[in-house]
Structures are given as structure tokens and as C-alpha cells.
Amino acid sequence: MKPVRLASVEAFAYRVPVKMPIKVAFGTFRDRPFVLVRVTDEDGNVGWGEAWANWPAVGAEHRARLVVDFGERLVGKAFDSPQHLFEQLSRQLEVLVIQTGEVGPIAQAIAGIDIAVWDLVARREGKPLHKLLSSRAVETVPVYVTGINPDEPERFAAARQAEGHRAFKLKTGFGHDIDVRNLRAMRETLGPQAVITCDSNQTHDLQQATAFVRAIEDLKLSWFEEPIRVDAPQSDWEALAAASTTPLAGGENLQGAQFDAAIGAKVLQVIQPDVTKWGGISGNWEVARKTVAAGKRYCPHYFGGGISVLASLQLLAAAGGEGLLEFDCHPNVGREAVVGDLLPVTDGRVPVPQGPGLGAVPDLDALAGYRTWAPKG
Known part of the structure; x- marks a missing residue:
């Protein structure tokens, strides 16, 4: 597998209102937050990921900021594989987890980046991820x-x-x-x-x-x-x-x-x-x-x-x-x-989508009206 060298890591936070609230034992969902992650390598290949952010809704912007912060540690460095990147980033952030007590948000931001890198590599190889x-x-x-x-x-x-x-x-x-x-x-x-x-x-x-x-x-x-x-x-x-x-x-x-x-x-x-x-x-x-x-x-x-x-x-x-x-x-x-x-x-x-990578890419234009971070302009 060709090494991974990232040129950029971006995050997009959204909140989509729901018509019918969704009830679970710990609370009620009145909107659907989510965080998309886009990574681009030095050859211009792109991959998409997502970081968990479904509760509370205000957590989406926080996760998005974490993704961008962690991405700065990755840009310009070479990794043998997505697994190597995941292991290295996780190890780098172990002390930060202790310092902040934010076990979940940090793990979720790492997960979003990891998914995006795997999508990029699979697209680069011309294969569906599975x-x-x-x-x-x-x-x-x-x-x-x-x-x-x-x-x-x-x-x-x-x-x-x-x-x-x-x-x-x-x-x-x-x-x-x-x-x-x-x-x-x-x-x-x-x-x-x-x-x-x-x-x-x-x-x-x-x-x-x-x-x-x-x-x-x-x-x-x-x-x-x-x-x-x-x-x-x-x-x-x-x-x-x-x-x-x-x-x-x-x-x-x-x-x-x-x-x-x-x-x-x-x-x-x-x-x-x-x-x-x-x-x-x-x-x-x-x-x-x-x-x-x-x-x-x-x-x-x-x-x-x-x-x-x-x-x-x-x-x-x-x-x-x-x-x-x-x-x-x-x-x-x-x-x-x-x-x-x-x-x-x-x-x-x-x-099972048979296109390269995950099989689809987000329609950012369709999502533009729901974006909460970072606002355009």
C-alpha cells in the first residue's frame, strides 16, 4: 500500500431539524447533528469520514473543532497505512485524554479522521472499501x-x-x-x-x-x-x-x-x-x-x-x-x-455499494443551509 501523506483535514458541523421528535430513554432528539470530515492527500485524492455527535446537539461543533485541531498533527507526515495513522494519532493523544477527561469526544474525532483516510485509500485503489x-x-x-x-x-x-x-x-x-x-x-x-x-x-x-x-x-x-x-x-x-x-x-x-x-x-x-x-x-x-x-x-x-x-x-x-x-x-x-x-x-x-471507497460522497450544496461550523464567509 502506498504511504498516506495528508495535505489537509477539514470538518463540517451540521444540525438538521426533525419533524417528529425521536425518543430514547435518556432524552429526546429534536434535531439531528452530525460532523463530516474531509481529508485530502498531497496528490489531490479525497476521502470522507464522520465523527459521532448525535447527543447533545451542541457537541457537533466541538467535535468538528477537535477534528481540525488533530488534523494539524497529521498534515505533511507520512503513514504506512490508515491503521498506522490511527495508532500513531491515538498514542499522541493519550495524555490529552487524561488532561481533559474527554475520552468520548477525542475518540470520536479520531474515528472520523480514520474513516476518511480509509475512504481516501480505497478510492485511490479504485476499490469499494469492503x-x-x-x-x-x-x-x-x-x-x-x-x-x-x-x-x-x-x-x-x-x-x-x-x-x-x-x-x-x-x-x-x-x-x-x-x-x-x-x-x-x-x-x-x-x-x-x-x-x-x-x-x-x-x-x-x-x-x-x-x-x-x-x-x-x-x-x-x-x-x-x-x-x-x-x-x-x-x-x-x-x-x-x-x-x-x-x-x-x-x-x-x-x-x-x-x-x-x-x-x-x-x-x-x-x-x-x-x-x-x-x-x-x-x-x-x-x-x-x-x-x-x-x-x-x-x-x-x-x-x-x-x-x-x-x-x-x-x-x-x-x-x-x-x-x-x-x-x-x-x-x-x-x-x-x-x-x-x-x-x-x-x-x-x-x-452493498460497489463504487470506490464508501460508495458515495456528500452533497455539500444540499447540506449548506444546515451548516453550523465553520460558517461560510
């Missing part, structure tokens, strides 16, 4: 609908089912009775063949989570995501796993070696890292390979813009296994101005 990572030939991947609100979720899910979706994830954590009612309504409406999962975003304690898994046992959910706090004692996670016939899932709030521990243990059967939240392509490709090799499901977490979903898709296509791609069906210009009509859903699956 074929740069793996020799697998894959045309489609399965998807599941995410972001389903607790207000009559069966209606939203049924509409998506009519559009061709076959798998669905309900946001739970709004109270035992409400959550059980909603899952039962979804199963009754969608039928026995539908794949149904739920995500409580760490809201339960062990007693509550145990009562919940027993109440939904007959619904045959494919997984229960983040039922208790990620940092709960390992004994709590093991007790819940022993009590639950529903597989447990998690990973969006893990980093680095934490994934090795999760993959090696018996508690989580579904591993869900977020490519924009930690690791970018470099870190997540290792997690994906180890997950599949361990016989577990690699299901990348996603709730962002268009670059994020394409990066997640390319990783899943390269990794293989029995995983599904998280797929946001709420209107979002931040996704649509990148993906366009690339990902039509047919019988629960979407095509």
Missing part, C-alpha cells in the same frame, strides 16, 4: 429498522414492513408495563416471522431487567440491547444472562480492549460497536473479525448521517457472519444528502 478489507464477494446485507418511538410503535413498524423491512428494534426503558405492551403489540402486528429486538439504553437495574426478560420471553426477541449499565458489576451481567432466554447485546459504549473482554465472555451474544464513536474502520475491523471468529453476531451500531451508515455497511459486508445493519428510517437530510437512492430496501436487505 473489498479492500476482505476478499468476500457480497451484494446485499440484511438491515433492521431503528429509532422506533414508544408511542404506538406497531403503527410505525407496520408502515416500514410494508416498505420491505423484515427486522425492527424498539426503544424501551419507558416503564415495564409500557415496554411489554409495545413489544406485544409489535409481535401481534408484524407476525411471528418478523425479527424484533429492543434497546433500553442502560435504564434498568438487575432486578428490573430480570423481571423484564421473563415478561417478554414468549415473544422470541432476537436480542435485548444494553439492558443495564455498561459499567454494572460483571456479576450482574452474568446473572441477567443466566436468567434470560433472549440474547443480550451491547458494544456502542465500549472501547479498545473492552471489546476483547466482551467477545471472550459468554454474556453478550451480539457485539455492536459504533464506527464513528470509537475506532473508525481501523479499530472496528479488528472487532468485527474477532466477533465473527468467536461465533457471535457483529451488528454495527448506527444513528448518524450518511457516511456513518455507509462505513457500517462496508464493515459488515467485509466481516460476514449473521449480523444485521442498523438502519434509520426517520427522514434525515444528513443521511439522504450522502446516500441518495443507493440503499433501497428489498425483502429486508440493501445493496
